Amino acid sequence: MEKRRTHTFARDRFYVTTPIYYVNDRPHLGHVYTTTLADVLARFHRLAGRETFFLTGTDEHAGKVVEAAEARGLTPRAWADANAAAFRGSFERFGIENDDFIRTSEARHIERVKRYLAPLLESGDVYPGEYEGWYDAGQEEYVADGRAAANEFRSPVSGRPLLRRTERNYFFRLSAWAEPLLALLEAGDVFDVAPAARKNEVIARVRDGLDDVPISRAGFDGWGVPVPGEPGHTVYVWIDALCNYLSAVDTDARRHLWPADVHLIAKDILWFHAVIWPALLLALGRRPGLQWVRLPRLVYAHSFWVREGAKMSKSLGNFVETEHLSEHAEALGVDAVRWFLATRGPLGTADGDFSDASLIAAHDADLANGFGNAVSRVAAAIARWTDGRVPAPRAEAETTDETAAAARELRAAAGRAPVAVASAFEAIDIHGALAAALELVREVDRFVERTAPFRLAKEGPARRADLETILHHAAEALRIASLLLWPAIPAGVATFWGRIGRDEWGDALADRGRGDLACWASWGGFVGGEPFAKGPPLFPRAGSGRR
């Protein structure tokens, strides 16, 4: 389909963002999806020991927010407070640990948007002009020329004729940045867009040339960011919203975090993130005192969820609500939801189908029958034959050649896995990263089948060294696999760590702390004598068994 490209991130830090969500929306699958992906990435980089910053938030400055508030007899502030809280709440429910939650209505943000606009006005990157376009009075918005023509100059919503309207507002000189942007996109080493198909779309459009874009709206009703020096104008919400990525880290304590490593978005807002935002940053970076403002390294646009083949939309009313996801989380644990989103979602250019059955199937196949069962069988073996303690490894000379060979191969697989997982995560190939982690679990299952410790146990002391080597290796490989799986299924893995006497890892990573993956995931963490306790299934099967 397309070639994945590895993006090399700064080694010691990682900054990932989600879009800030429209505060008039109720949180649904789409929001939880993007945010979960960001959380998985952020957790991986934290685990790897990097200074990680994961930002999400809400976009609040739209005229419709004021309307929605008025309709409910609330102030925009109160309405936004309630809905922003709803977003925060649903994210918390799925184990998402963002480092900050920015709201565009916050003073820290508004103040900085003004601070970014002022120098651009001064330099002429932003200039006053006249915008003429097809206006949909019912929607109170302009309709793009192409779209207006396609609709025979009638409102796509109401069907009423569109009005030709002229408005005085401020423009961003986007046209000036087409060439530099194209060069950057084609090189792809400083600023990049992924997946490749999305990048191609952007390049094709930028190649056709760019028009200047209006970035303000006439009128200011106290909700929004006033244009500096022109208090009767409001900064267009999109421009306002994009600035959040920068404004959130534009403090002495955080400025070093910029540029963002990944802006994770859905494909519908690619244009703003892949063209307008970088152009704005290029312009900003030229202003005195703002040279630290560089381009984000990567804009990654995933696709949409569909439900049983049908697009989710307000008109169909078929959104997968957060409440619905919560039911799955209650039945199977949050990890089940996270795992499904992270491994089966529309990460590439194709839309992905959501169904309850596929969520449960993913949980059963990978978590219950996979990781959970492997942990269970190894824990039971250790409980029965080595008193619940991980045996110390034995010298190869003490075991048969067959045992030694199998052990060597498992150890090699455990060495390859962290490398494969890391490089997949670097390429935002979350499916690939988690598949690589799960592959190590499969290796353990194959290893157990091949070496059959349950048979050796019956052969008495003669095979004791083999038995101990086998159990040590199986435990060790699962220990390493658990680290690699943690970003996606932190709850179950934390429980597992408790059983193997590694609560310290959970402690280190708690409260957004950092780990030391290179050290933790290296072979030899178990020296012998550690617990590997049995316990209730980490991921109890939901479906019935086979046969």
Add this chain to the structure above:
RNA sequence: GGCGGCGUAGCUCAGUUGGUUAGAGCGAGGGAUUCAUAAGCCCUAGGUCGUAGGUUCGAGUCCUACCGCCGCUACCA
């Protein structure tokens, strides 16, 4: 209309710069086991690689046409 992409086993998809018998996961069928969450492991899919041509010693992998599907075509977050 323009630009771009896709169409590979029942399902979801991998298939490097063209080269031995086209792969994985899930599902389905079969088998040997029994430590484990009726889990795990092994074997099996005889797939016209959308269709028709072409280039080549050789094409799923390049070219052309056609059929079907999809994305983008600038300001709805």
